[in-house]
Amino acid sequence: MLSFSLLDAQALSPGLNHDTQWQQWAAEGQWPDAALLPPTPLLPMMMARRLSAGARLAVQLGLDMLARHPIDNAIFVSRHGELARSMTLLQGLAAAKPLSPTDFSMSVHNTAAGLCSIQGKAALPMSSLAAGEGSLMAGVTEAIANLQAGYRRVLLVIFEGEIPAFHHVWLPATAPYALALVLGDEEEGERWYCEGAVALAHTPELAQPLAFWRARLLQQTTCLLGDGRQEWAWRRG
Known part of the structure; x- marks a missing residue:
């Protein structure tokens, strides 16, 4: 059995950036229609424009948590990472078009983690994980292992961006979102x-x-x- 203390949590998605909006979503299960991305005031405008929707939300939450807690380890988790940007690059290659330097440099899976570290001036260990539909459990397992290794506060950011239309045959279209959790090993929280x-x-x-x-x-x-394939039972103590 795995266990941890959840010290803080926050989530962002288009049309869902306040507690009341998230509470309504939880109760009704409905996503807002055609909503704009939430404000990301901690990101410079030029950086925000370059980031994909999911990464933008993830970096905003990461910077917010870094400012509020003495984080000494961070894990960014995404099943698909920069899938939309990578798809754009592949389509450009197929059409023999010049590739965008911005798309190329921002297409790696650890884009959000790297930019969060740079913008937050956070010189701490960061990692990026992808484990399919089980990515949250992979991130939690990694975070607990880091707590047991001696870290006191671990930031876990889970995010997904827009799924390109090409992949809708296999992957459902979902709104971009990001969820940030601050984990500890003490009895607080x-x-x-x-x-x-x-x-x-x-x-x-x-x-x-x-x-x-x-x-x-x-x-x-x-x-x-x-x-x-597998199911995990979570219980709040």
């Missing part, structure tokens, strides 16, 4: 426990980060997080 449950034969309704966030907003003491 919310205590959470998670352990493997049973294998799943169906696709979960929500991605793991959103399923956890919705359960927390609804003040549920338990929730099940799956990836279509």
Whole structure:
């Protein structure tokens, strides 16, 4: 069984940048229509324009948490990373067009982590993970391992951007979002426990980060997080 203390949490998505908006989303399960990205005041305008939607939200939350907590380790998690930007590059190559230097330099999976470190002047260990639909559990496992290695505050940022239309046959279209969690190993904050449950034969309704966030907003003491193959039982102590 894994356990950790959740010291702080925040999420952003188009049309969902206030507690009341997130509470309505959790209760109704409906995403806002045609909403603009939330403001990202901690990002310079030029940087914000260059970032993809998911990375922009992730860096904003990362900088906010770095300013509010003495973070000494950070983990950025995304199943798809800069998929849309990479798709643009591949389409350009297929059409024999010159590649955008900005798209090329910002297409790596650790774009958000790197820019958060630079903009936040945070000289601390950062990593980027991708583990398919189980990326949240991978990030939590990594964070707990870092806590056990001696780090006191671990920042975990989970985010996804827009899915290109080409991939909608295989991947559902979802709104960009980012979720930031500050984990510790002391008794302060919310205590959470998670352990493997049973294998799943169906696709979960929500991605793991959103399923956890919705359960927390609804003040549920338990929730099940799956990836279509495995399910984990989470419990608030």
